[in-house]
Amino acid sequence: MSAASRPIGVFDSGIGGLSVLRDLQSALPHEHFVYLADNAHAPYGEKTDLYVRQRTHAITDHLLAEHHIKALVVACNTATAAAIHELRTQHPQLPLVGVEPALKPAVALSRTGHIGVIATRGTVASDKFARLLGSVRGQAQFTVQACNGLALAIEQSTLPGSAETAGERIAELLAQYTAAMGTFGTAPGQMDTLVLGCTHYVFVENQLQALLGPDVQLVSTGEAVARQTRRLLEAAGLLRSGPAPVSAAQRMRLFTTGDLNGLQAAAQRWLGLPAEACHKASPNI
Structure with a gap:
């Protein structure tokens, strides 16, 4: 197998990274992907940095050894914050793309200059997020909210028999956390832009929009990640050149360390x- 024909690896603590995978497969129609959802150890955002780093290294090693990936997208804000600097050191030849809350794009979009950010506790507490926030200091006012339990509820919404209860929990948490942040809208001083700092949150965009109103802009990172992945593959001469695009089902293989039914749904x-x-991942990860 030539280097360019190998798949791109993508992983997340669970199903949230599917939102990034969706943008990747749209932007890179010739590429093949291997996605790993670490559901058995989710949510990362409520684990220690050490735990997240250990899982990130284990999954990266597995994707390299078992699937011979040519590039890796860490489709998890928490794992990116905790471990991507170590991955870059340990795998200097591997094109690596992480995700981070889209604060800079939000600054460009906001008209009131007041921006909300929702993310996991792990992301909000990380040094990487502190540096990112520092890089836009003075350009806008940021109200940051850690959303404990939200990623887990979104995960559970796909499990057989849990959808209704999880849906109620999602609605409750969204209302609770957005209310705690302050007032959203387009009047002076109000938050007119909300950054979705966890890939899971993309899957509740419609609920958030209904809650906050149509004039509040929601900003996520999937499209930017897809563009950066393409740039890195082009620079490394690793873009797959054909044949003609095949169906998404032929281009993507998904694995989970947890509940297979949930990933399938x-x-x-x-x-x-x-x-x-969708498949069960090797038990030795």
Whole structure:
């Protein structure tokens, strides 16, 4: 197998990274992908940095050894914040793309100059996020909210028998956390832009929009990640050149360390993939 024909690896603590995978497969129609959802150890945002670093290294090593990936997208804000600097040191030849809350794009979009940010506790507490926030200091006012339990509720919304309860929990948490942040809107001093600092949160965009109103802008990172992945592959001469695009089901293989039914339901709902595209991951990860 030539280097360019190898797949791109993508992983997250669970199903949230499917939102990034969706943008990747749209921007890179010739590429093949291997996605790993570490559901058995989710949510990362409520684990220690050490734990997240250990899981990140274990999954990276697995994707390299078992799937011979040519590039890696860390589709998890918490894992990016905790471990991507170590991955770059340990794998200097591997094109690596992480995700981070889209604060700079939000500054460009906001008209009131007041921006909300929702993310996991792990992301909000990280040194990487502190540096990112420092890089835009003075350019806007930021109200940051850690959303404990929200990523987990979104995960559980795909599990058989849990959808209704999880849906109620999601609505409750969204109302609780957005109310705690202050007033959203387009009047002076109000937050007119909300940064979704966790890839899971993209899957509740419609609920957030309904809650905050149509004039509040929601900003996520998937499209920017896809563009950066393409740039790195082009620079390394690793873009897959053909044949003609095949179906998403033929280009993507999804694995989970946790509940297979949940991944299958999420892949069907958000990517239109059949159950056969999803598999249980090797138990030794």
